[in-house]
Amino acid sequence: MTGPLDFVRPAYGRASLAELLPSALAVLGVPAAPDPLGLVARLDGVRRIAVLVVDGLGSYQIPLATPHAPTLADLAPAATQLTSVFPSTTPAGLASIGVGATPGAHGLLAFTVNVPGTARVLNHTQWWDDPDPAVWQPLPSRLAVARAAGVAVTMVSRPEYAGTGLTRAVWRGGDYRAARDADALVSGMLDGLAARGRALVVGYHPSVDAAGHRFGVDSPEWRAAVWELDGLLTRLVEGLPGDAALLVTADHGQLDVPDEGRYDIDADPRLSAGLRVVAGEPRVRYLHTLPGATADVIASWREVLGVDAWVAPREEVVEAGWFGPVPAAHLGRIGDVVVVSHGLSAVLATAHEPESVAKLVAYHGSYTAVEMLVPLVVIRAV
Numbered sequence: 033m034t035g036p037l038d039f040v041r042p043a044y045g046r047a048s049l050a051e052l053l054p055s056a057l058a059v060l061g062v063p064a065a066p067d068p069l070g071l072v073a074r075l076d077g078v079r080r081i082a083v084l085v086v087d088g089l090g091s092y093q094i095p096l097a098t099p100h101a102p103t104l105a106d107l108a109p110a111a112t113q114l115t116s117v118f119p120s121t122t123p124a125g126l127a128s129i130g131v132g133a134t135p136g137a138h139g140l141l142a143f144t145v146n147v148p149g150t151a152r153v154l155n156h157t158q159w160w161d162d163p164d165p166a167v168w169q170p171l172p173s174r175l176a177v178a179r180a181a182g183v184a185v186t187m188v189s190r191p192e193y194a195g196t197g198l199t200r201a202v203w204r205g206g207d208y209r210a211a212r213d214a215d216a217l218v219s220g221m222l223d224g225l226a227a228r229g230r231a232l233v234v235g236y237h238p239s240v241d242a243a244g245h246r247f248g249v250d251s252p253e254w255r256a257a258v259w260e261l262d263g264l265l266t267r268l269v270e271g272l273p274g275d276a277a278l279l280v281t282a283d284h285g286q287l288d289v290p291d292e293g294r295y296d297i298d299a300d301p302r303l304s305a306g307l308r309v310v311a312g313e314p315r316v317r318y319l320h321t322l323p324g325a326t327a328d329v330i331a332s333w334r335e336v337l338g339v340d341a342w343v344a345p346r347e348e349v350v351e352a353g354w355f356g357p358v359p360a361a362h363l364g365r366i367g368d369v370v371v372v373s374h375g376l377s378a379v380l381a382t383a384h385e386p387e388s389v390a391k392l393v394a395y396h397g398s399y400t401a402v403e404m405l406v407p408l409v410v411i412r413a414v
Contacts, residue, residue, distance in 0.1 A: 088241025090285020101262035125283030134356025148364030159197030176205025186224030315397030318367030
């Protein structure tokens with residue numbers, strides 16, 4: 033059995049987040065849509081599909097959640113398993129779901145990335161028009177593909193995400209319905225399913241992830257967020273039309289990182305030397321180095337972090353297939369050096385990032401099982 037801190041490779045092409053919407057489109061009869069997850073046989077007769085993405089509720093969080101979530105407890109035994117993508121972080125995961133492609137292909141390669149040719153660090157969650165989302169993420173969304181095939185398509189998410197760069201990059205082609213809270217999310221998803229003919233609705237729920245980040249996994253606040261999620265699930269299941277199915281998954285899991293496992297680039301001269309731009313996030317760092325400094329940076333970081341991280345040149349990580357194939361246009365978004373945290377460690381950058389990042393309790397992004405494995409629950413209307 034895979035332990036929580038064992039390494040898990042993304043199951044690209046077989047059972048990763050990138051295969052979810054293509055398989056859903058195959059159920060809905062969209063021409064040329066592949067079905068690697070085998071949903072067509074399971075959902076024969078289904079003409080409406082709702083997909084609920086629960087941010088942060090990985091497979092290893094399910095046993096912690098079910099004591100506080102009776103509906104989830106009833107559904108969990110039938111769950112199968114997908115892998116997240118690498119890095120196991122929200123922009124990369126959501127993009128792989130929405131576009132049906134690996135991070136290397138869609139180009140949303142971390143929470144923050146360096147814009148090639150500049151010193152700018154782009155935060156994918158605080159992004160609007162620059163870079164142009166249609167250029168930065170050049171592939172068609174699965175929502176647009178479904179709509180072109182005559183499927184009614186709706187995305188339901190928080191009002192503050194409407195029109196953002198991330199939304200336009202990942203979910204373009206669908207009608208956007210703003211949902212301020214869990215009740216509105218349920219209403220929006222069920223309304224989307226009520227469209228005439230075939231329908232695809234995607235809903236995004238961020239509260240579990242937010243509570244884990246701020247207070248820790250299995251904290252009282254996290255349990256309260258799980259309880260809210262369970263009420264949402266109950267109403268969605270009860271409200272499904274007769275020819276509908278609900279797919280529930282997550283973009284990644286989470287794990288708490290203790291103080292003793294935290295390194296700080298900006299508090300240790302051995303880590304800050306030779307760097308031009310720092311990007312990525314605490315569990316996966318992208319280091320863009322000064323000319324000629326890459327080898328020294330790798331040597332220094334390996335000495336300081338030891339077994340707590342894999343420190344490798346970009347080429348090695350790309351060739352190992354962690355991102356899927358990476359076109360030349362996207363290579364510069366990955367650091368010259370990639371640092372992947374192992375165990376219960378993380379690399380902060382207190383002088384480069386908002387103070388709030390270092391105050392988080394739980395993180396994700398790396399390739400451990402607790403971050404990489406996510407559930408897939410398939411529910412048909414009864």
